[in-house]
Amino acid sequence: MSAEVQDPAVEAVTSARRAKKPExxxxxxxxxxxxxxxxxxxxxxxxxxxxxISRTGKVKDYILPAPDQVLxxxxxxxxxxxxxxxxxxxxxxxxxxxxxxxxxxxxxxxxHWSPVLRRAIYPLLIASxxxxxxxxxxxxxxxxxxxxxxxxxxxALVCFFPIAINTLDGLRSVDEEYVRMMRTLHGTRWLTFRRxxxxxxxxxxxxxxxxxxxxxxxxxxxxxxxxxxxxxxFVMLQAGPQLQTTRVFAAVLLLTVMxxxxxxxxxxxxxxxxxxxxxxxxxx
Amino acid sequence: xxxxxxxxxxxxxxxxxxxxxxxxxxxxxxCISARDVSRWFGDNHVLDGVDLDVSLHRRxxxxxxxxxxxxxxxxxxxxxxxxxxxxxSVQGCEKAADRLARCALMPQRDLLMPWxxxxxxxxxxxxxxxxxxxxxxxxxKPMFERFxxxxxxxRRPGELSGGMRQRIAFLRTLLAEKEVLLLDEPFGALDSLTxxxxxxxxxxxxxxxxxxxxxxxxxxxEALLLCNEVVVMSARPGRIMDRIQVSLPKEGTHREIVAxxxxxALRERALEALET
Numbered sequence: 001m002s003a004e005v006q007d008p009a010v011e012a013v014t015s016a017r018r019a020k021k022p023e024x025x026x027x028x029x030x031x032x033x034x035x036x037x038x039x040x041x042x043x044x045x046x047x048x049x050x051x052x053i054s055r056t057g058k059v060k061d062y063i064l065p066a067p068d069q070v071l072x073x074x075x076x077x078x079x080x081x082x083x084x085x086x087x088x089x090x091x092x093x094x095x096x097x098x099x100x101x102x103x104x105x106x107x108x109x110x111x112h113w114s115p116v117l118r119r120a121i122y123p124l125l126i127a128s129x130x131x132x133x134x135x136x137x138x139x140x141x142x143x144x145x146x147x148x149x150x151x152x153x154x155x156a157l158v159c160f161f162p163i164a165i166n167t168l169d170g171l172r173s174v175d176e177e178y179v180r181m182m183r184t185l186h187g188t189r190w191l192t193f194r195r196x197x198x199x200x201x202x203x204x205x206x207x208x209x210x211x212x213x214x215x216x217x218x219x220x221x222x223x224x225x226x227x228x229x230x231x232x233x234f235v236m237l238q239a240g241p242q243l244q245t246t247r248v249f250a251a252v253l254l255l256t257v258m259x260x261x262x263x264x265x266x267x268x269x270x271x272x273x274x275x276x277x278x279x280x281x282x283x284x
Numbered sequence: 285x286x287x288x289x290x291x292x293x294x295x296x297x298x299x300x301x302x303x304x305x306x307x308x309x310x311x312x313x314x315c316i317s318a319r320d321v322s323r324w325f326g327d328n329h330v331l332d333g334v335d336l337d338v339s340l341h342r343r344x345x346x347x348x349x350x351x352x353x354x355x356x357x358x359x360x361x362x363x364x365x366x367x368x369x370x371x372x373s374v375q376g377c378e379k380a381a382d383r384l385a386r387c388a389l390m391p392q393r394d395l396l397m398p399w400x401x402x403x404x405x406x407x408x409x410x411x412x413x414x415x416x417x418x419x420x421x422x423x424x425k426p427m428f429e430r431f432x433x434x435x436x437x438x439r440r441p442g443e444l445s446g447g448m449r450q451r452i453a454f455l456r457t458l459l460a461e462k463e464v465l466l467l468d469e470p471f472g473a474l475d476s477l478t479x480x481x482x483x484x485x486x487x488x489x490x491x492x493x494x495x496x497x498x499x500x501x502x503x504x505x506e507a508l509l510l511c512n513e514v515v516v517m518s519a520r521p522g523r524i525m526d527r528i529q530v531s532l533p534k535e536g537t538h539r540e541i542v543a544x545x546x547x548x549a550l551r552e553r554a555l556e557a558l559e560t
Contacts, residue, residue: 026435180359180391184358184362184387184388184462184466185408186413195397224542276399
């Protein structure tokens with residue numbers, strides 16, 4: 001028998017790829033609509049109900065302004081109030097988040113590599129989460145002042161934990177069979193880490209980042225509440241007592257949009273860095 | 285060959301059990317040798333007094349019920365584990381690290397990495413040795429063509445069929461460039477049709493790239509088709525119940541070979557040993 005065996009499976013793969021093509025250029029919008037269409041519908045419905053309630057005049061607009069009032073407030077005062085505040089809060093949120101990502105990944109790798117450190121630090125890490133981090137903000141403001149520093153620390157503290165814990169779990173849950181196989185294929189401890197453990201932990205790492213991305217604006221705003229002279233938290237703090245409720249709502253809307261954008265940015269980087277995380281698996 | 289001439293059924297097994305070869309008496313052609321190997325996991329007695337000899341470039345099949353310590357035996361040979369009693373040597377080396385340096389393991393699941401392309405999965409061991417990805421690919425590419433994988437090089441494992449994934453997993457094991465291949469139920473996850481095709485494929489691949497092979501399987505036919513010798517192991521604690529020398533004409537198709545009276549007789553003998 002010769003070793004050149006022809007395989008129908010090769011053909012099967014090629015035809016499967018051919019079959020994928022005709023989905024055409026509306027495939028992506030169609031998939032988007034299927035995934036998010038219903039949720040968007042619910043949001044629109046709720047906004048509609050809200051608008052109707054506000055328009056009837058039964059609720060005062062300094063208690064619950066209508067969505068269109070919030071939008072026009074944003075439009076009219078964008079340059080005056082919101083542009084610089086959004087930029088300041090965005091910086092705090094984004095840089096703090098990057099610090100948290102680097103620290104989370106670093107700590108997870110360190111604890112994965114050293115069993116001694118893991119035993120020493122892992123319980124403390126869990127315990128640290130019982131401290132309500134946002135109430136540390138005033139203390140940090142006292143220590144570090146009114147600049148961006150304490151806000152970065154609060155954002156980083158809030159975001160760090162989900163990233164560290166998820167990554168560590170991802171690193172530790174690698175199939176033992178991979179490690180055994182790798183040992184027989186000239187794999188050292190370091191190569192096993194680089195070629196098996198780190199890539200298999202990527203999906204968990206990114207889920208941690210996604211959770212953290214949703215927390216990041218909360219951290220930034222609490223940082224600003226405790227002492228600041230700019231940022232969306234500062235805007236809310238000023239507008240609230242003056243019953244400028246529309247302004248508070250506009251700030252909340254901007255924070256929500258920033259949060260969504262950050263989550264989307266994380267998902268986008270995941271697609272770039274770890275495209276296998278969302279691939280269908282067969283025959284495993 | 286240590287076992288030449290001893291192929292008369294249970295008598296062989298009796299002889300082998302009564303007269304294990306002298307420890308250390310390793311002939312020049314012996315590649316793998318195990319003497320009176322026992323292994324416990326806690327209170328579980330997994331292997332009991334196992335003796336094995338595999339000559340260079342021969343193929344040994346191990347069949348037995350699941351939980352019979354077959355995979356443990358592979359780990360022991362491959363230096364991933366140490367016996368509690370007895371001795372294992374590969375090419376005369378008894379130290380675990382030295383055995384590990386001479387054996388490559390192909391696990392039951394293909395364990396291809398979804399983050400590597402097919403060709404880079406196959407070349408993993410080359411890259412681990414410090415060869416650049418580019419050079420590794422240049423080495424792997426002709427192998428893909430020779431082993432019926434042409435055109436699959438740049439696919440992700442998730443896009444490939446079970447049979448193709450298993451071929452890539454085998455190539456990856458082969459490309460570790462070690463003398464001993466330890467195959468742990470390599471086709472266990474495949475459907476029976478693909479399985480038959482893969483057995484033919486593996487047989488021709490090993491003819492083209494001769495290695496010393498230990499194949500663990502629960503499929504008696506597979507062991508008889510692919511191996512020169514088949515040992516039948518009992519359930520826990522794993523003992524060797526029978527050793528069967530296989531010398532069948534390998535001419536003809538899979539179905540023709542399986543239908544030969546000699547083949548049927550060997551299969552019956554193995555199944556009988558499995559039942560005792």
